Structures are given as structure tokens and as C-alpha cells.
Amino acid sequence: MTNLIDLTLSDLLKKIKSKEISSKEITTVYIERSKKSKKLNTYVEETFEEAIKNSEKFDNNPNFDKKLSGIPLAVKDLFCTKNVKTTAGSKILENFVPTYEATVTQNLWNEGAILLGKLNCDEFAMGSSNETSYFGNVISPIDDNLVPGGSSGGSASALAAKLTPATIGTDTGGSIRQPASFTGTVGLKPTYGSCSRYGIVAFASSLDQAGPMTRDVKDCALMLEVISSFDPKDSTSINFKRPNYFSDLNRNIKGKKIGIPKEYRVDGMPTEIENLWEKGKSYLKDCGAEIIDISLPHTNYALPTYYIVAPAEASSNLARYDGVKYGYRADGENLIDMYEKTRSLGFGDEVKRRIMIGTYVLSSGYYDAYYLKAQKVRKLIKNDFDSAFNKVDAILTPSTPSSAFKIGDKTNDPVSMYLNDIFTVPVNLAGLPGISIPAGLDKNNYPLGLQVIGKPFDEQVILDIAFSMEEKINFKLKKNDWWIK
Amino acid sequence: MSKDQYIIEKNGNKYEVIIGLEVHAQVLSESKLFSTSATKFGSEPNTQVSLVDAAFPGMLPVINEFCIKQAVKTGIGLNAKINKKSIFDRKNYFYADLPQGYQISQYKDPIVGEGTVVLDLPSGPKTIGIERLHLEQDAGKSIHDVDPGSTLVDLNRSGVALMEIVSKPDLRSPEEVNLYVKKLRSIMRYLGTCDGNMQEGSLRADVNVSVRKLGSGKLGTRCEIKNVNSIKFMQMAIEYEANRQAELLEEGNVVDQETRLFDTKKNQTRSMRSKEDAHDYRYFPDPDLLPLEFDDQFIENIKKEIPELPDQKKNRFIEKFNLNPYEATILVSDLDTSKFFEKVIEKSDVKLSANWITGELFALLNENNLEISESPISPENLSKLINLISDGTISGKIAKTIFEIMSKEDKDPNIIVNEKGLKQESDPKALEDLIQKVLISNEDKVNEYKSGKDKLFGFFVGQVMKESNGKGNPQMINKILKEKLNG
Numbered sequence: 001m002t003n004l005i006d007l008t009l010s011d012l013l014k015k016i017k018s019k020e021i022s023s024k025e026i027t028t029v030y031i032e033r034s035k036k037s038k039k040l041n042t043y044v045e046e047t048f049e050e051a052i053k054n055s056e057k058f059d060n061n062p063n064f065d066k067k068l069s070g071i072p073l074a075v076k077d078l079f080c081t082k083n084v085k086t087t088a089g090s091k092i093l094e095n096f097v098p099t100y101e102a103t104v105t106q107n108l109w110n111e112g113a114i115l116l117g118k119l120n121c122d123e124f125a126m127g128s129s130n131e132t133s134y135f136g137n138v139i140s141p142i143d144d145n146l147v148p149g150g151s152s153g154g155s156a157s158a159l160a161a162k163l164t165p166a167t168i169g170t171d172t173g174g175s176i177r178q179p180a181s182f183t184g185t186v187g188l189k190p191t192y193g194s195c196s197r198y199g200i201v202a203f204a205s206s207l208d209q210a211g212p213m214t215r216d217v218k219d220c221a222l223m224l225e226v227i228s229s230f231d232p233k234d235s236t237s238i239n240f241k242r243p244n245y246f247s248d249l250n251r252n253i254k255g256k257k258i259g260i261p262k263e264y265r266v267d268g269m270p271t272e273i274e275n276l277w278e279k280g281k282s283y284l285k286d287c288g289a290e291i292i293d294i295s296l297p298h299t300n301y302a303l304p305t306y307y308i309v310a311p312a313e314a315s316s317n318l319a320r321y322d323g324v325k326y327g328y329r330a331d332g333e334n335l336i337d338m339y340e341k342t343r344s345l346g347f348g349d350e351v352k353r354r355i356m357i358g359t360y361v362l363s364s365g366y367y368d369a370y371y372l373k374a375q376k377v378r379k380l381i382k383n384d385f386d387s388a389f390n391k392v393d394a395i396l397t398p399s400t401p402s403s404a405f406k407i408g409d410k411t412n413d414p415v416s417m418y419l420n421d422i423f424t425v426p427v428n429l430a431g432l433p434g435i436s437i438p439a440g441l442d443k444n445n446y447p448l449g450l451q452v453i454g455k456p457f458d459e460q461v462i463l464d465i466a467f468s469m470e471e472k473i474n475f476k477l478k479k480n481d482w483w484i485k
Numbered sequence: 486m487s488k489d490q491y492i493i494e495k496n497g498n499k500y501e502v503i504i505g506l507e508v509h510a511q512v513l514s515e516s517k518l519f520s521t522s523a524t525k526f527g528s529e530p531n532t533q534v535s536l537v538d539a540a541f542p543g544m545l546p547v548i549n550e551f552c553i554k555q556a557v558k559t560g561i562g563l564n565a566k567i568n569k570k571s572i573f574d575r576k577n578y579f580y581a582d583l584p585q586g587y588q589i590s591q592y593k594d595p596i597v598g599e600g601t602v603v604l605d606l607p608s609g610p611k612t613i614g615i616e617r618l619h620l621e622q623d624a625g626k627s628i629h630d631v632d633p634g635s636t637l638v639d640l641n642r643s644g645v646a647l648m649e650i651v652s653k654p655d656l657r658s659p660e661e662v663n664l665y666v667k668k669l670r671s672i673m674r675y676l677g678t679c680d681g682n683m684q685e686g687s688l689r690a691d692v693n694v695s696v697r698k699l700g701s702g703k704l705g706t707r708c709e710i711k712n713v714n715s716i717k718f719m720q721m722a723i724e725y726e727a728n729r730q731a732e733l734l735e736e737g738n739v740v741d742q743e744t745r746l747f748d749t750k751k752n753q754t755r756s757m758r759s760k761e762d763a764h765d766y767r768y769f770p771d772p773d774l775l776p777l778e779f780d781d782q783f784i785e786n787i788k789k790e791i792p793e794l795p796d797q798k799k800n801r802f803i804e805k806f807n808l809n810p811y812e813a814t815i816l817v818s819d820l821d822t823s824k825f826f827e828k829v830i831e832k833s834d835v836k837l838s839a840n841w842i843t844g845e846l847f848a849l850l851n852e853n854n855l856e857i858s859e860s861p862i863s864p865e866n867l868s869k870l871i872n873l874i875s876d877g878t879i880s881g882k883i884a885k886t887i888f889e890i891m892s893k894e895d896k897d898p899n900i901i902v903n904e905k906g907l908k909q910e911s912d913p914k915a916l917e918d919l920i921q922k923v924l925i926s927n928e929d930k931v932n933e934y935k936s937g938k939d940k941l942f943g944f945f946v947g948q949v950m951k952e953s954n955g956k957g958n959p960q961m962i963n964k965i966l967k968e969k970l971n972g
Contacts, residue, residue, distance in 0.1 A: 080543045093542065100536060102543060199543040205772035234545050235774050313772050316575050319586020320540040324638070335581055335636070362577070362767035371769060 004029045009071065009166045009219040010246075016070050023062070023070025023114065026165075027055035030072050030116060034163040039483045042158040044077050044135045045085045045118040054114040066112030067226050067246075074164040076155045077118035078125055079105045079210070080199040084115065088201040089123040089133035089151075092321045092328045092346030102199025103234070104168065104210045104227045111226045116164055120154030123348045124318065125175055125203040127151050128420045131411055132350040139407070140183055141483060142446055146404045149179030149420075155213050156183040161483070166214045166223055170200060172207045173306050174400075174424025177436035180213055181399035181449025184438040184477045186220045186466070187213045189424075191456045192431035193238035196231030202317040204310035205236075207428040217437060217467040221245040224459060243460045251468040254288030258465070259392035263299035264423060266401060273398045273448065276440045280396055280450045283472040284465070292392050296384040301377045302426040307418060308361050308374035309429070314351075315358025321346065353414065382430040389455045394465055397423050399436040399449035423451060433459045437466045438475040447477060491658030492699065493727050495735045499699040502727040503707070504656035504692065506719075508669060510648045510679040511623070511687040512555045518622050518646035519546030519589065526685045530628075530639035538644040540584035545773050548573075552646040553777065555678040556596050556620050557787050559648055562672045562794055563615050565600025567784050571619075573774045577767040582625035582638050590649075592768040595619035596777065602652075602672070603796060604664045605814045613665055614653035623647050648679070654693065654704065659720035666690065666716050667818065671795050674820045689714045694726045696734065705730070706740040710747050710754055722747040726754050798823055806835040815843050821858045828864035833871040841871055845885065849892050862891045870898040878902065879909045880959055911958040913965065916949070919957065920965055923948045934970060942966070 004026060007015065015021045031048045051072055058070040080086045080098035087093045101109070109115070122132040130138040130153025140148035141161035148157040152169025156179030159167050169176040171189035180187025188211045195210040202208060212223030225246045230239040260281065265274070281291050323329035323342030330345050332338030347355070361370035388395065401422055410417040427434040432453055439450040450469070454462035493500040517524060520537040537544045560567050574592040597618035604611045625643035629636050650669065656662050670681035670688060681688050695707035708726060713719045725747075730740045744763070745754040770776075793801070795817045802813040816826045816839060829838045846867065850857060870887060873879045879887065879902060887898050887907065902908050910916060923945060924931055934941040949962050 080541075086542070088542070096542070098541070098543075100541070100543075197543075198545055201542045202773075233547060235547055236772075312769060316577050316587055316767070316769070319577060319579065320542070320584060322579060322581075322586060324581050325539055325584055326541070339579055359767065362769055364765045364767070367767075367769070 005033060005162045007165070008215050010222055012071065012165055013069065017064045023055040023058040023072070024052065026070070027051050027072040027114060027116070030164060033484075034074075034116065034158075036484045037161055037163055040139045040141060040157050040161055040163075041136050042119055042138055042154045042161070042163060043074065043117045044087055044089070044120045044133075044154070047084055047115050047117050051114050051116050058112065058114065063112060067222065068108060068111040068113040070112055070114065071165060072114045072116045073108060074116040074119050074155075074158055074167055075105055075108070076121050076152050076167065076169045078121055078170050078201045079168070080201065081105055081115060081118065084118065086118065086201070087135070088125070089121045089135060090347065090351070091134040092342070093201070094134070094328055096327050098199070100199060103196035103229065103231045104200065106199075107227050107229055108168070119152075119158050119167065121169075122151035122153065122175075123351050124201065124314070125151040125170055125172055125208075126314070126350050126354055128174070128178060128417050129405070129407075129410065130154060130157075130179070131407065132348055134348060137407060139483070140404055141479070142183060142404060142477075143444075144482060145406050146446070147182070147407055149182035149404060151175040152179050152187075152213065156180055156185060156187070159183065159185050159213050159215065161481075166212065166219050168210055168223065168227060169213050170203075170208055170210050171424075171428065172203050172209075172310060173428050174421040176211045176213055177399050177424050177434055177449070177451060178420060180436045181438070181451075182404035182447065184447030184475065185213055185215060186217055186435065186437050187211065188220050188224060188435040188459070188463075189427065189433060190224065190228060190459055191238075191433045192428075193236055194228045194433070194457070194459070196229060196234045196237050198231055198233040204313040205317060206313060207306075207310060209428075217435075217463060217470045218246070218249060220435070220466075221249045221463050224463070228459075240457055245460055245463055248460055249467055250464055251287070251471065253284075253465050253468045256289045256394065256461070256465065257292050257392040258284050258289050259292050259294035259388050259395040261294050261296040261299065261388070261395060261397060263296050264397045266422065269398075269401050270442070272440075272442050273401065276448050276450065277396070277398050280439060280469065283469050284396065286472055287468040289465070294388045294392060294395070296381075296388060296426070298377065298380045298384050299426060302381055302429055303418060303422055305374045305377045305381065306421070306425040306429060307357070308370050309378060311354040311358030312362050312371050313358070315355045315362065318347075318351070318355055350414070378429050381426055385426075385430045385432060385453075393455070394458070394462055395453040397451045397453065399423060399451040403442040403444070403446040403448055427451075427453055432456060433462055435462050435466050437470055437473070438477070439469070439473050440475070441477075445478065447475075491660070493696060493731045495731045498735065500696040500727070500731040500734070501699045502657060502723065503654045503695045503697065503704060504658075504662055504723060505654035505707075506652045506656065506662065506665065506693070507691040508650040508652075508666065509689045509691075510559075510650060510669075510673060510681070512552050512620075512646035512648055513677060513679055514549065514552050514555060514646055516549055516551075517644040518549055518552050518620065520644055522644065524645050528641055530637070530641060532641065534640040534643065538584065538640055540586070546589060546771070548774065548777065549646065552620065553596070553779075554787055555646075556618060556648055557784060558676050558791065559650075559673060559678045560597030560600065560618055561784075561788060561791055562676045562678070563597070563600035563602060563618065563650070565615055565618065566598035568594065568596055568598055569780065569784075570594065570776055570778045571596040572776050573620075573771045574768045575771045576621075578764050580624065580627075581636060582627045582640070582643065584625065584640065584643060588622050588624065589771055589774070590621035591619035594776075602665065602668055604661060604668055605810075606661070606664070611661070613655045613661075616651040616653050618648050618650045621647050621649055654695075659723045662692070662719050662723060663716050666719065668795070671818055671820065675792055675794050683715050686714060690719060692719055692722060694723055694730070695740070696727050696730045705734075706742050708740065708742065708754070709744050711744055711757060713747050718747055718749055721752055722754055725752060729754065795823075806830070806839075808835070808839055812839050812843055819857065821856065825857050825860070825864050829868045829871065831868070833868040834875050837871050837874060838868070841867060845888055861893070861895055862888070863895050866891060866895055866897060873898055873902065877909060877911050877958060879907060880956075882959075883907050883909060883955065907956065909958045910953050910956045911961055913961060916953070916957055916961055916965055919949050919952045920945075920962070920969055923952060924969060931970070942970070945970070
């Protein structure tokens with residue numbers, strides 16, 4: 001029998017539903033492995049005892065009609081979980097315990113999943129390497145000096161290290177797809193409005209989306225099916241007919257038109273990325289898809305636009321962390337002094353940097369030149385995609401301009417760090433669905449990912465394309481559990 | 486220059502006062518603008534606070550459609566343009582009773598655009614322009630005087646829906662401000678969109694004041710007096726502020742644009758912050774909320790719910806009941822008064838009813854500092870009293886006695902008349918007997934009268950009344966007496 005931890009989520013479910021294994025057995029296996037994997041620093045909060053109890057509860061009265069019957073899952077610590085500490089990777093929420101549950105995680109529990117714990121992430125999801133977390137950086141299971149990407153770095157690392165059968169992250173500018181690409185896993189950012197933002201610690205409200213991170217495309221479809229729902233508690237949630245992503249998943253992409261945007265061929269991109277992209281194209285052709293060259297002319301402006309819009313919203317979203325109501329408070333001489341000390345000590349450097357940028361671009365006298373202009377450019381970027389999608393069904397790009405970098409490599413160079421999001425950010429600005437799948441290895445045997453971008457609400461189309469490519473790519477990562485002593 | 490113009494005079498120079506008001510009216514709604522928490526006034530601190538109101542991480546605002554309808558309704562009542570697309574913005578600033586660190590408001594695209602309110606001045610009607618009406622959240626309340634060591638925060642108000650109604654700088658005197666606020670309040674009470682209760686803070690205003698030399702076409706620099714919560718204080722603040730500004734100008738100084746506070750104890754305004762220190766609110770569209778959009782049908786449906794408003798009602802009263810504009814204005818100025826009046830006239834003479842309500846009843850209410858809704862005399866019983874006058878059962882004088890009794894216990898006046906034996910004597914035979922008696926016992930006076938001393942007539946009436954214990958029908962006494970004396 002294969003090792004339990006090597007099973008994909010969908011295979012695991014089959015074994016549970018056929019009563020070959022119990023929820024408790026699986027839960028125990030994952031807990032034991034997680035306990036041995038502390039070196040990766042993936043968990044910020046473990047709920048192992050509770051998870052065992054819940055698995056026993058499930059086994060005593062199993063319901064096999066659920067989509068995640070008895071499955072233990074760890075989730076990014078940006079989702080508020082009832083009675084379980086939720087920190088968003090920040091000192092300012094170090095001891096914050098919500099009395100409520102995010103809609104997306106509630107959807108998981110409603111389908112029978114069991115919480116294993118909360119996974120490390122960049123502070124308030126601001127980062128591309130999981131080095132900004134107050135709880136320390138996360139190490140990638142790929143190599144001991146490697147970042148897992150970010151901001152869903154704990155999720156990616158835990159998933160790749162098999163500390164959870166699947167997970168969920170959030171993606172504001174690439175925070176699911178980039179770490180998925182760095183760790184050889186699958187990550188999907190749904191269309192804006194597809195998954196509820198209720199109960200997710202907000203970073204940039206007009207960009208934030210929760211999404212699945214899994215070992216393969218099939219699991220990704222299943223997880224998306226569970227978490228995507230219309231939610232009246234989120235005014236930006238959209239009520240559309242959601243397909244059965246999992247059961248509808250198929251490899252029939254014959255005749256699908258796939259666009260290749262020339263603007264994504266950026267200066268200084270490693271040839272191995274170039275080659276990966278070419279390989280992707282040929283796989284798609286093999287599947288019967290048609291490759292079409294397209295142009296997304298405003299791509300160059302996406303990153304600067306993003307780094308105006310996202311910090312602007314963040315500067316306002318993070319104003320509530322003021323020491324008055326909950327979270328960390330530093331004593332002060334008076335109210336203003338308390339604010340200053342609380343926020344100086346409670347937030348890390350990257351968060352402060354973005355609050356300052358955001359405050360600046362919204363300031364009177366600068367608003368028109370920055371925020372308003374960025375909104376206009378954002379519209380142009382959206383228009384680029386709209387006209388491209390008149391010609392093609394989906395777009396293929398690399399997920400990132402390079403493979404994972406070394407811990408500490410970019411911490412002193414924010415702009416070079418931001419450049420990592422160059423291929424993922426336009427998708428958030430346009431509110432589109434995008435999926436990253438592992439597609440190859442670089443010269444160091446570090447994973448590289450390809451991204452498929454779809455029309456709004458066309459998650460099924462990009463899942464089908466990814467599913468087809470996945471079979472052709474047949475990605476294999478040589479791994480040993482080096483971090484387990 | 487009309488004689489009722491409000492002018493500040495300094496060293497012989499005349500200054501005109503220009504006033505604009507930003508009225509904050511609490512939307513009459515069971516729940517808050519973006520959450521389902523209750524809005525009841527006077528509840529225990531922090532008992533009407535949801536996770537959204539307290540700005541917990543991950544909480545999102547969801548618009549309360551009822552509040553939108555109330556704002557649209559108010560806009561229609563102000564004859565204003567309703568904007569089918571409006572945008573909620575975040576107004577960013579830090580304060581302990583502002584949990585989100587921003588207030589959700591409307592900045593560039595409010596729900597209601599330009600409109601008008603008509604004031605009934607003694608000199609005639611004056612139209613005041615409305616610049617806009619927008620929806621916004623109220624903040625919580627900081628309480629500084631309960632705990633000596635710290636400030637306490639009550640979030641019950643946090644997130645309550647307010648309508649900010651901004652007037653054009655069309656007001657010219659404290660009296661116009663008085664009439665404007667009352668008219669606005671009256672319109673909203675008729676509509677049921679704001680209870681206008683200033684004691685409970687349901688209606689507050691920021692007052693913008695500037696002065697200019699009479700005849701100058703250019704507006705002077707204005708000061709904004711923040712958060713004044715009674716009409717009287719608004720008037721006092723304007724008077725103080727207008728004089729202060731005029732004095733500054735007379736001394737050759739300039740008025741600084743600034744925000745000021747009205748100190749109700751010292752009856753002065755004082756500087757709160759200068760223009761340089763003004764907050765940079767960093768407004769931007771709230772990404773948690775989509776633009777607010779509705780169609781013509783939505784507006785049409787609300788229009789169907791609009792009741793008769795004060796101006797329409799006034800015109801109806803004048804045209805249908807032949808009331809004079811003064812009476813009509815008073816009777817419609819307050820929704821409860823107009824309801825009371827309309828209840829009384831269901832069964833009683835209109836003119837008499839108007840007189841009794843604006844006369845005796847108002848005097849009684851004023852004396853006891855009561856609202857008409859708290860009137861000790863019900864409209865039904867007042868109507869009965871008026872009918873007793875109309876049908877000659879009692880005289881106006883007796884009616885006042887009965888009214889007095891009714892003000893202590895709200896009793897059917899018919900019962901009072903019977904109990905106290907106050908029924909008017911209108912039997913001609915009985916009155917004739919009384920008159921005869923009086924004339925006989927005053928034969929000398931009768932002779933004097935007949936020889937031309939006309940004013941003795943009043944004496945005879947008085948004597949007859951006395952004989953009747955005040956119950957004689959005065960009109961009939963007059964009539965019979967005249968016949969007897971002149972016949």
C-alpha cells in the first residue's frame with residue numbers, strides 16, 4: 001500500500017469513502033508528520049488535539065456524502081477561524097481569537113473537512129517570499145535555503161512537504177500562484193467575486209481572492225467547488241451558476257484557442273523559463289488546442305498600477321488595527337501616542353512601507369496623479385484582456401519570471417521582490433481566474449510553473465486546460481524529506 | 486433692502502451675514518447603514534454593536550436597502566435630483582470612536598443632488614437651495630467624564646445611518662436658520678425619514694458663517710462651526726460668529742478659514758483647527774461596496790409612498806378651508822399638529838377648530854412645555870367641545886372654563902357640562918323672564934338708556950348674565966334685550 005501521505009486529496013477521499021481508512025488514521029498521520037517538520041516553520045497555530053477529536057467524531061458518525069468527508073486540512077492564517085487564533089502573520093494580531101468563521105473555511109467544514117492548524121504567511125499577505133511574517137520565515141521543502149514564495153508561503157510549503165493533503169491561500173497579486181510555482185504545486189486564483197471575502201483579513205479589497213492550493217489539478221477542481229459560493233455577507237460576491245468543477249473536469253480541449261501574449265517575454269527572463277513556455281505551447285498543440293499570438297499592450301504598467309492600488313486600499317484597511325478594540329496595544333501618554341507606539345511596534349517594515357505608500361498616493365494633491373491614474377490604467381489592462389478574449393479562450397504565460405530564490409536574497413531590495421509578481425499581478429487587476437501548474441525544473445531542480453488565465457467565471461475552462469497539460473507534462477519532483485531528522 | 490434684513494453694524498459699516506448649513510439627520514431605521522444592529526436610542530453602552538460596527542478583521546459592510554429608500558424619499562421631499570448611480574467612499578481618519586479608521590460616506594457622487602426648501606418668511610416665501618444629500622455612517626461616542634483615568638467608548642451609534650443635507654449659502658439670518666431647520670425637520674417627519682429629535686442627537690448641524698460688506702458681491706472667508714445640536718445654539722453661534730468676523734474686518738484683519746466650536750457655557754465660538762491643520766481625509770471609493778445603482782422604477786415606487794407634504798397641505802388648508810396663510814402655516818408646520826387639526830375638523834367647524842388649536846391649546850402646551858403629541862386634551866374631546874359651542878349648548882366663555890377642566894382630566898366635555906350644570910340657557914322664554922326682572926329692578930337705568938345713554942346696554946347684558954349664573958346665551962340675551970329696550 002502506498003504511503004498515506006502520498007495520496008492526492010481525491011484518492012484519499014476514495015479510501016475514506018470505501019472505509020479502507022478512517023479519518024483518525026489520516027489525521028494522525030498528517031499530525032505526526034507536521035510535528036516532525038517544525039524546521040519548515042509552516043504552522044503558526046496547531047489545532048492537533050481538536051483535529052483528533054473531530055476525526056473521532058467523524059468516524060463515530062461518518063457522513064460519506066460530503067465533498068471532503070473526514071479530511072484534515074491546514075489553512076492560511078489569513079482566514080478568521082472561530083475560537084482559533086488568527087494572526088495574519090502579524091504581531092498586531094498576535095493573540096487575536098475570532099468569534100466568527102470566514103465563509104470560505106466554513107464551506108470546508110460544512111463539507112466535512114477538519115482543521116489541522118493555521119499556516120504561516122507574509123504579514124497581512126504582503127510579501128512574495130514569506131519573509132515578512134512576524135512568526136519568522138517559512139522554508140521551502142524544495143531546498144533548505146529556499147523561500148517557498150509568498151504570501152501563501154506556509155500553505156505552499158506545508159502542501160509540498162505533505163503536511164496537509166490540500167490547502168487554501170489568498171491571492172492579491174500572485175500570492176497563491178507564485179508560491180505554487182516555487183514549490184511544484186497547483187494553485188488557482190478564482191475570478192474576483194467567486195469566493196467570499198467575508199472573514200478574510202483584508203489586504204487590498206478590490207484584489208483579494210481566496211483559492212485552492214493542491215497537489216494536482218483534480219484536487220484543485222474539488223477544492224474550488226467547495227469554497228466557491230455566493231455570499232450575501234460580501235457585497236462584491238457574485239451570484240452566478242457555479243459548475244461542478246470536479247465532476248465536470250475533462251481533458252477535451254480540442255479546438256480551444258490559447259493566446260500567447262508577446263509582452264510577457266520580458267527582458268532578462270531566463271532561457272529556461274522561455275523554454276518552459278515553448279514546451280507548454282507544444283503540449284497544448286498536442287492536446288488539439290490552437291496557439292495564437294496576442295498582445296496585451298498595457299502589461300508593462302500592471303506592476304506600478306498594482307503597487308499604487310494595493311497599498312492605497314491596504315493603508316485604509318489596516319487603519320482598524322489601532323490598539324483600541326482588539327489585538328496588540330502599546331501604552332502611550334495619550335491617544336495619538338498610543339496609536340503611534342502600537343502601530344510602530346505592531347507592524348513590520350514591509351507593512352509600514354505599504355501603508356506609507358498607500359497613504360501618500362491617496363493624499364490630497366497626489367490622488368489624481370497616482371490613485372486616479374492607476375484606476376484608469378487598471379481599466380486599460382482589463383480592456384486589453386477583454387479584447388484578447390474576443391480572439392482566444394485562455395492565455396498561457398509563465399507563472400513567475402524566475403524560480404524560487406534564496407532566503408534573504410531580496411529582502412533588502414523591495415523592487416526586485418515586487419518584480420516577482422510581474423506575470424500574476426495583471427490577472428488580479430483584471431479580476432480574472434488564473435491557475436499555476438508545475439511544468440518543469442530549472443538547472444537547480446527547482447520547480448517552474450506555467451499559468452493559464454481565463455475569462456471571468458471560466459474556471460472550468462482553465463482547469464480543463466491545466467488538467468490536459470498536467471497529463472502531458474507528467475511533472476515529477478525528486479524529493480527526500482531532508483527537513484525531517 | 487427690506488426692513489427685516491439681518492445686518493451687523495460696526496462703526497456705521499453694515500455687514501451682511503451669509504450662512505450655509507450641513508445638517509446631519511439620523512435616518513429613521515430599525516437597523517444600521519451597513520449592519521443589522523439595532524439603533525434604539527438610550528440603550529446600555531455597547532449593546533447594539535455587531536462585528537461589522539466594531540470593525541473586526543475580515544468584516545464587510547452590506548448596504549441596508551431601507552436606508553437607501555429613506556434617503557431617496559427625503560430627496561424627493563426636497564424636490565431634489567435623485568442620482569441613480571452613487572458611490573460610497575472612505576473618509577480616512579483616526580479616532581478612538583471610529584473603529585474602522587475610516588467613515589463610509591459619499592464624496593463625489595452623492596445619492597441626492599440639488600433641491601430646494603421653501604421658507605415662509607413674514608415678507609413672503611423664500612427658496613433655499615439644497616446642494617446635495619449624502620448617506621454616511623455615524624461614529625461611536627467617546628465618554629471622557631466617567632472614568633477619571635481613561636476615555637470610554639460606546640459604539641452603539643457606530644454605523645448608524647445619517648443623511649448629510651448640505652444647503653447652499655442662501656441663509657441670511659439666525660431667524661432664517663431657525664425656519665430652515667424647522668422646515669427641514671417638518672418635511673422629514675412628514676416623510677417618516679428622520680424623527681428630528683435634537684435632544685437625542687437625531688438632528689445636528691455644522692454651520693458655515695461668513696460676512697461681507699452690504700452690497701458686496703463677493704463671499705467672505707467662512708468659518709465652520711461644528712456639531713451644533715439645537716436651533717437656539719445655532720442662532721447664538723451665528724450671532725457671535727458674525728459679530729466676531731465683522732469686528733475682525735473693521736480692525737483691518739482677515740478672517741481665517743477654520744473650524745470652530747460653539748461653547749454653550751460662554752456663548753462663544755472658539756477655534757478648533759485652522760485650515761492648515763485640516764485633516765486630509767484621503768477619500769477614495771470603498772472597494773468593499775459596489776457603486777449604488779437603481780432604476781427609475783425604484784424611484785417611482787418610492788414616489789408612491791410620499792405623503793402630502795407641509796407645503797401641499799398648507800395650500801390645501803388655505804384653498805379648501807379658507808384658512809389664512811398664517812394659521813395654515815402654523816397648523817402644517819408640525820406633522821403631529823396637522824394630524825391633530827385634521828382629526829378635530831373631521832366632526833367640527835374648521836375655523837373654530839383652527840382658532841382653538843392655535844389659541845387655547847397652543848397656550849396650554851407652551852405653558853406646560855408639552856408637544857402636541859402629549860396634549861392632555863384629545864382631539865376627539867376638543868372636537869366635542871367645539872361642537873358644544875357651535876350648536877349653542879355653551880358659550881365661548883363657558884367653553885374656556887370647560888377647557889380648563891379638560892386640561893386637568895381629559896374628559897368628554899358633554900359630561901362636564903352635565904355634571905357642573907354648565908349648559909347654556911338658550912330658552913327665549915326663560916331669558917325673557919330674566920331680562921324682564923333686570924329691567925324692572927333697574928328702571929332708572931332703563932330711562933337713562935332710553936334718553937340716549939347707549940353704553941348702558943353692556944350693563945344690562947352683564948346683569949342678565951349674572952342672573953343666569955353666566956349660562957345665558959349671550960347672542961340671545963343681546964337680541965331680546967335690544968328688542969325690549971328699543972321696542
